[in-house]
Amino acid sequence: MSIRLGNSCVNCKKFENDFCMKHDTSVSDRHTCDSFTMKNRFLDKENCTTCSRYMSPTCAHPKKAAPDMLCSYWAPQVTA
Structure with a gap:
């Protein structure tokens, strides 16, 4: 799992309530990963x-x- 500082999780489809559903772990809006999928909105x-x-x-x-x-x-x- 490659989670690093960024500013992307908040815009990812897999991010909800400070939790990454893809990696099943707590994250913040300062993180991103290689599985990032942008919300279409x-x-x-x-x-x-x-x-x-x-x-x-x-x-x-x-x-x-x-x-x-x-x-x-x-x-x-x-x-x-």
Whole structure:
């Protein structure tokens, strides 16, 4: 099994609730592997207001962040 740091598991079909169904192990959204399969979906809701970093100390552009804006540091909001 070749799991390494990246930023891909969250977009993989086999990733659900911090768990890799392919490798039957816990992973995070910072991992990826050679069996990565991209989810086929396009969402039109990625913007500052749906980013987990919006209005927080980890926001990359706090002075520019605004509704309907999007940067390369967007991160999904985790829901249980």
